Amino acid sequence: MQVDFYHLTAMPLDRALPKIVEKVIGSGARLLIVSEDAGQRTGLDRLLWNYAPDSFLPHAQLGAGDDRAQPVLIAPDVNAANGARFIALVDGIWRDEALDFDRAFHFFDEDAIRAARAAWKGLGDRDGIERRYWKQNEAGRWEQAA
Template sequence: MQVDFYQLTLRPLERALPQIAEKVLAGGTRLLVVAADARQRAALDRMLWTYAPESFLPHGQAGGGDEAAQPVLIAEHPVAANGATMIALVDGEWRDAALGFDRAFHFFDDGSIAAARDAWKALAEREGVERRYWKQTERGWEQAA
């Protein structure tokens, strides 16, 4: 199980998440996007339709019907109603349920850096968990740990 920590410093989640989602879908897998706040989920739903004029990222929200058919599903809880094997935690909050997926993307900003550090340390003690830390640079994402 792999957990990728993405610290948002130069670009916001609205620019980083679509890149990850596109790569997940290109690899033939599905993604669950988790955020506790309903307003954030609604904003992500709108953003995934409009983030780039030339792009289309098929997705839906949990509770909207046809969850099982959604390649990308936005949800409040880490329950993969779409059969996702990868999860993106986008509100800065780590959830141990993410360890039930093949891969987790944990996005956090300066406001949630202390919690991300705690999660990083706690995951170091878990057997079978590979952690990676990605930082933003002017050239894009670079693996730092």
């Protein structure tokens, strides 16, 4: 199981997340995006439809149609009704249920850094979990820091 911690500093979530979504879909995998915040979920729904003029990232919010058919599902909690094996926690809150997936992406900003550090430390004591910490350099590119 792999957990990627993405510390958002120079690049906001709305620029970082679509790149991850593209890679997951491109690999043929499915993704669950989790946020407790209804406003954030609605914003992400709009973002994934039109973040770039030449893009199409097929997705839906949980309960908006046939959840099982969606390559990307946006939900308020860890409910992989689409059969996703990848999960993106985008509201800065770590959830241990993410460990039931093959890979987790944990996005957090400065407001959630203390909780992210606690999650990082807590996962370090568990067998079978590979942790990677990504931060942005001065040019805004992601670099693996740990």
